[in-house]
Amino acid sequence: MSLKKQLCIGLTLSSSKKDKENMQMDDNKFYSGIEEQIELAKRAEKAKLDFVFKADYLVAHPDLIARNRGSVILDPTLFFTAIARETKKIGVVTTASTSFNPPYILARQLQSLNWISNGRVGWNIVTSIEGAENFGNEKMPASEERYAKAAECTELVKKLWKSHPYEVLEVDSADAAEVIREMIQPIDHEGNFFHVKGPLNVPEHFSGTMPLFQAGASESGRNFAASVADAIFAATPDIESGIELCKDLKERAQGHGRQPDAIRVLPGLYFFIGDTYEEAQEMYRQANQHLTIERRYALAEMVLGLNLRELALNEKVTANILPDADQAVRSKTHADLLRRFIIKNEPTVEQLLERPEVIGSSHWVAIGTPQEIFQQIMERFEAGALDGFIAIPGGPPKSLDLFFSDVIPLFVEAGVFRKDYVGSTLREHLGIFEA
Ligand SMILES: Cc1cc2nc3c(=O)[nH]c(=O)nc-3n(C[C@H](O)[C@H](O)[C@H](O)COP(=O)(O)O)c2cc1C
Incomplete structure (x- = not known):
């Protein structure tokens, strides 16, 4: 019997004032939201989700701070080093901007996290909407220029990863330095945006190139995703926009000589789940x-x-x-x-x-009972509007509890989601293989 196509499920980590109110606070402890997010990652792993996820912005945005009220917004790549050591199997997908970070630093930090997590990292590549003023630019470059830079940056980061193979770790001879000098070669990258000699000072993890995610679906964003991304974090508020995006990305992937199903389209999904539709609707309100x-x-x-x-x-x-x-x-x-x-x-x-x-x-907003949420997601999955989703818990803790206790088991029962992990790297969870 052939296995049904499987859903990819990720969960955005966050905590807010609501969690604080539900927590027994130790008098001396200042609430930061860190412990709660680690607990959430563990729950996500228990439910065998593919990965936990964090977006990132390089500005202090009052709206964002207000939404995460009571919880400290941290650099996600650093934060995931802690999550990685508190979990064993679940993927950790961090967001890092190609508009502002030097490629050598990106390559090094992401690969360091890949070793710390044992091959569980995904890089969500963003070109960012704002933040230029914090990096010496007066205003944001236009979208096309940001994507041209993203394409060069990504290619360069991948070259840096390959410049230092993990086999270096196995060298055990008297002339080790000589052998290693041969194995780690400069890349001598001279591009429009970057000049980098290399090689990288961290070896590539033996699980291979880490999965690349991307967010941004303009014409240039889609072309960029179609050329490099293994998954895309999508904004598809309705089924039609999901179908259009999936179809378009499959065609573009083929145009880049890739398999049509090379890219997993994963819309953000705000969910509000109650015992009744009315309760869920009230959570949303x-x-x-x-x-x-x-x-x-x-x-x-x-x-x-x-x-x-x-x-x-x-x-x-x-x-x-x-x-x-x-x-x-x-x-x-x-x-x-x-x-x-x-x-x-x-x-x-x-x-x-x-x-x-x-x-x-x-982002798509799903409101209802566990059964209704399950049906709404399955409808889009079967219509070719998504390959999975990145859940963004929206309501009170009860909504998230029902997501874990009732919604995920419905997918398992329907044969479209794993009962247990088969592999232990993110690449294996997502079912993607190196080209
Ligand atoms: C679903 C989605 C999520 C995004 N998440 C982030 C993020 O976490 N950090 C960030 O700096 N930019 C983020 N962006 C912005 C994109 O990286 C990109 O800069 C922006 O969408 C402009 O690209 P476009 O011209 O393709 O729309 C996101 C965009 C989308 C559509």
Whole structure:
């Protein structure tokens, strides 16, 4: 009997004030959210998930800090060194920007984490929406330039990894230095953005090239993903955008001489799970109640430059009020999703201000009982709108408890998710093989 296609499931690690309220605090202990996230990673491993995940931004963003209230936002690659030593099997996918980090440092830190975790690292490659002011640039370079740099940076990081093979560790002879000098050769990279001699000072882990993730789905983002990524962290708020992205990436992958199914498309999934639909809906309402109407207007403006303040709440938003498609935006991915939604649906202002494209980073929002959440995910899986998902817990602790206790077992029962780990590297969990 052939094995059914398997889902890839990742979980975003976070903790917030809610966890703090549920925790018995030791008087002398200042809450940082670190212990809770380690516990969450252990729960995810117990549920045999493919990986835990963290996004990262190189700015102190008040919105982000407010969302993680009470929890310290750390450098994810450093944080994952701790997670890696507290777990044994689960993958750890860290985010690092190619716009701001020197490739030699990226190559070294990621490979160091790969040794610390025993081959469980994935690198989520981002080109970043903001942060240029912290790195000596006045403003963010345009999306195309950021992707050109990302492509060169990624190729260079991979070359650095290969410049120092793990077999070096096995050299055991009197003339070891001579043998090693032959084995670790400079790469002499001279590109448009970087000049790096190499070789790297950390050997590549024997599990091979670490899986590469990517986030950003503009034209240049998709081409970049199709050329190098093993998985993509996608923003697909509805089934149609998921189907379109999966189909498009498969075609582009083939254009780069890769197998059509070489890339796993993994949408972000905010979930709110209750014993009844009404309970889940109430969790969703509470999670968003801090978003005042003014904040929602500001978000619509930030994503697409759309000023809705002059319109009545029941007025329709139509294509003719959309700003020019060529205007500079923070993220083309997010702007295009909102633009397409408006053109297709002509929502009222009120409906628009409820949409994930405005209030939820364009991630899919799933609300319901465990059975309903299971069905919604399976519907998209079977329709070719996803290969898995990266769960972003949204509601109170109960919602997450139900995700582990009820939703994951439903996938196992349906034969689309593992009962136990077969391998012990992230590459094995994702079922991807080196080309
Ligand atoms: C789902 C998703 C997640 C992202 N996560 C991050 C992140 O964690 N850190 C970051 O700096 N940029 C992040 N980005 C921004 C992208 O790396 C990229 O810079 C941005 O989307 C612009 O690329 P585009 O022109 O392809 O849209 C994310 C983008 C998307 C779509």
